[in-house]
Amino acid sequence: MTHLTVDKPPRSRPAPAARPGGLRRFSASSPSWLFAAPALLVYAAVVLYPAAAGVVYAFTDWSGIGQDMSFVGAANFLALLDDEQAMGSIGNTLLLTLAIVAVQNGVGLLLALGVHARLRSRAVLRVVFFSPVVVSPVMVAFLWKYVYNPDPSAGLNGLLGLRIDWLGDPSVALWSIAGMVVWQYAGYSMVIFLAGLEGVPKELHEAAMIDGAGTFQRFRYVTWPMLAPAVTINLMLSTIGGLKLFDQVFAATNGGPGYATETLSTVLYKQAFVFGKFGYSTAIALVLALFVAAVSLVQISYLRSREVAS
Amino acid sequence: MTDLRNARVSRAQFFRMMGGLAAAAVATTACSTRPQTTTTTTGGQSATELKFVGVSDQKAPMDAVLAGYQQAKPSVRLTPSYAPTDQVQTSLRTQLGAGNAPDLHVVYPGNGSAMSMSQIAGAGLLADLSAQAWAATIPTGFKPAFQLDGKTYMYSAGSSVIGAVYNKKVFEKAGVEQPPTTWSEFLALCGKLKKAGVVPIALGAQTPWVTQLITYALVPSTVYAKDPTFDDKQLAGQASFADSGWRQAMEMYLELQKRGFFNDNPNGTTFEQQTSMVATGKAAMAIQVSAVLPDFRKAASSPDDLSMFPLPGADDAASVWIPAGVVVGLGVNAKGKNVEEAKAFVDFLGKQENINAWAKAISAIPLTQDAGSTIDPAVESFLPFTKDRAVPFMDQRWPNAEVQPVHFAVVQELLSGKATVDEALKKMDEAYRK
Structure with a gap:
């Protein structure tokens, strides 16, 4: 998270004094590409090459083991259209993403506004709200399996006096998973919103107050437009996170009950490692990657235009 | 946060840091490409290291026979590791695909799962165990669980x-x-x-x-x-x-x-x-x-x-x-570096006393029985x-x-x-x- 603050030094700061032979001369002319070569080489070896190789597998029937493999053209992609389970998982993935994006950012914004206020305990609260982010998602899922215990006297049911089968009822399970994702990542959205809030100049608020604007009006016409970059980042990160959600689903329900919480990521995992259909699984992964890229591009171009307008 | 905001790194510091990172990266790569099986020399005597990856249920029975094996074969060291079914299937299939699977690994009987005997043996990745003495004693009804095309590819202590x-x-x-x-x-x-x-x-x-x-x-x-x-x-x-x-x-x-x-x-x-x-x-x-x-x-x-x-x-x-x-068994990686030693370990498991010990640890009915076989009263x-x-x-x-x-x-x-x-x-x- 540190880069958020490192990237944005306060505007009023005077330019750093030139240091002889220091960083200034180093950054004055743009550095040669050669400097990036070692990093690019590593990136190509561990990211670009495997990704390109993966694309090739998407057109084969490789089982993941052994040498037997033949090219099957677009058969894997056509099979995807006919695959009831994969298609159902797309619906689940979209629903989950929508729920997570809306609630996580809503809660994140409220938390940010809350801990931005001049509360005595705000430093502590910031840490408390952010702390779930640092826990591994699989651990969070295991912990929430206890919270979601269907026993009326245990966990969330015991606390709220409910009798809900959180992870076992197919019509509830998807939302239960969204709930634990929001619990974990609302703090993450909060931190990004908070960085945006810190960047809103006090003078604007003072001017608005002098003009007679109330709390809500100041939020609507001063804070909210200034938050646009934070909104862009948050919406993008949570959308990408939602679309490729895997760990929490895998650990909490493994896609069940039935197929009720199956996401594209769990389906492609199962195709590869449970059914031994690596080629088909890679095809699903490719579709997922393209889909995420397309959604992100549309989203970022829309949100960026909104930032300019404001 | 404010400290970081004001932090400045000199070029020399920057290069030292990058150099350290690069060295660390090289070291990690070197570690991860270390072969799964190594032959080390200890005190002039050559010791073979065998690696076994099993499913969690196999820990108790493996513990029960391992001490005896180390005694019988001090020159071979077997290092087992275990994971739950889902994880073990994922990691083993990845290792089998990448060609760095352990010498011995869990195999599920018959067909019908990604790590089952038929699927793995069919891909040519399991060593043939048919020549071992215990393989000749597999009851007819159980043969489809152990054998593909008449050859035995899996060991299991019972049912x-x-x-x-x-x-x-x-x-x-x-x-x-x-x-x-x-x-x-x-x-x-x-x-x-x-x-x-x-x-x-x-x-x-x-x-x-x-x-x-x-x-x-x-x-x-x-x-x-x-x-x-x-x-x-x-x-x-x-x-x-x-x-x-x-x-x-x-x-x-x-x-x-x-x-x-x-x-x-x-x-x-x-x-x-x-x-x-x-x-x-x-x-x-x-x-x-x-x-x-x-x-x-x-x-x-x-x-x-x-x-x-x-x-x-x-x-x-x-x-x-x-x-x-037939209970979940194990097989020998046909592409491993120590196929013969690994097969010898399976042969050791096939001895009646070891079948008995393995079966007892998981309340199974031993594959073959003698006077020393015990059957859990519960079954x-x-x-x-x-x-x-x-x-x-x-x-x-x-x-x-x-x-x-x-x-x-x-x-x-x-x-x-x-x-x-x-x-x-x-x-x-x-x-x-x-």
């Missing part, structure tokens, strides 16, 4: 059964004297337990593999007792799930639910919760595989509280059949069936790895009322034909 694990104290308290021998008696027993205020059957259907056990326990009676050649017919396309006793088994499964004989919310209950319910007497029974009896015993105040009986899936005691399957009531009224676990003859997960999913759907028996069987038939 386990599926039936009702029950808490003796709860049965006593409810006044139950004899385990039931017919389906109607079983239903009456559940009714009696329910009246006594305990959950008759604990079901942890949130854990996928647990969903299949009740159907597996019933199908031998509803399908195979009527037609022992059902598997062959199904493979030839002359029989299906929908037009067989599978329908009856699913209906019986749901009847147990309809009568309220399961705990509330079975789809939200895990295997661990199921185990503890029976072990602590909150529930009377669980339909389970005998290999997990040690788990129930560990969770109980006294291990003697628990025993098992065959689940009677028919109304005529003589036509009750039981599922008895003794199954022995009269094992000769001619037992069939291997169904998935071991299924043609692909998709049918079993579909079975898990449709059972969860049936339990939550999201699917009918017709729809469930149709999905299983579709997966079978893939």
Whole structure:
């Protein structure tokens, strides 16, 4: 998270004094590409090459083991259209993403506004709200399996006096998973919103107050437009996170009950490692990657235009 | 945060940091490409290191035989590691695909799962064990679990059964004297337990593999007792799930639910919760595989509280059949660096005393028996069936790895009322034909 603050030094700061032979001369002319070569080489070896190789597998029937493999053209992609389970998982993935994006950012914004206020305990609260982010998602899922215990006297049911089968009822399970994702990542959205809030100049608020604007009006016409970059980042990160959600689903329900919480990521995992259909699984992964890229591009171009307008 | 904001790094510091990172990266790569098997020289004597990756259930039996092996073969060191089923399947398939699998690894009997003997041996990745002495003693009925095209590729110490694990104290308290021998008696027993205020059957259907056990326990009676050649017919396309006793088994499964004989919310209950319910007497029974009896015993105040009986899936005691399957085994990586040493280890496991030790640790019925063989008293009531009224676990003859997960999913759907028996069987038939 540190880069958020490192990237944005306060505007009023005077330019750093030139240091002889220091960083200034180093950054004055743009550095040669050669400097990036070692990093690019590593990136190509561990990211670009495997990704390109993966694309090739998407057109084969490789089982993941052994040498037997033949090219099957677009058969894997056509099979995807006919695959009831994969298609159902797309619906689940979209629903989950929508729920997570809306609630996580809503809660994140409220938390940010809350801990931005001049509360005595705000430093502590910031840490408390952010702390779930640092826990591994699989651990969070295991912990929430206890919270979601269907026993009326245990966990969330015991606390709220409910009798809900959180992870076992197919019509509830998807939302239960969204709930634990929001619990974990609302703090993450909060931190990004908070960085945006810190960047809103006090003078604007003072001017608005002098003009007679109330709390809500100041939020609507001063804070909210200034938050646009934070909104862009948050919406993008949570959308990408939602679309490729895997760990929490895998650990909490493994896609069940039935197929009720199956996401594209769990389906492609199962195709590869449970059914031994690596080629088909890679095809699903490719579709997922393209889909995420397309959604992100549309989203970022829309949100960026909104930032300019404001 | 403010410290970071003001931090400045000199160019020399920057390069030193990058250099350190690069060195660390090289070191990590070097570590990760270290071969899985190494031959090290200790005190002038060459020691071979064998690596075994197994499923968690194999830890207890491996521990039971390992000390003896180290004594018999001090020049070889075997390092085992274990993971739960899902993880072990994922990591092993990845390693097999990448060509860096361990010398010895878990193999599931027969066919029907991604790490099953037929699938891995079919890809040429398992060494042939046919020449070993124990391989000649595999009972005919079990051969499909161990062999592909007449060659043995897997070692397993014996077989386990599926039936009702029950808490003796709860049965006593409810006044139950004899385990039931017919389906109607079983239903009456559940009714009696329910009246006594305990959950008759604990079901942890949130854990996928647990969903299949009740159907597996019933199908031998509803399908195979009527037609022992059902598997062959199904493979030839002359029989299906929908037009067989599978329908009856699913209906019986749901009847147990309809009568309220399961705990509330079975789809939200895990295997661990199921185990503890029976072990602590909150529930009377669980339909389970005998290999997990040690788990129930560990969770109980006294291990003697628990025993098992065959689940009677028919109304005529003589036509009750039981599922008895070869327990999860292990195989030798044909592409490993120490194939011969690894095979020698399997040969060691094949000695009768080691078959006995392995089987004892998982309450299994030993593959072959001698005077030193012990059979867990809890599974003794199954022995009269094992000769001619037992069939291997169904998935071991299924043609692909998709049918079993579909079975898990449709059972969860049936339990939550999201699917009918017709729809469930149709999905299983579709997966079978893939």
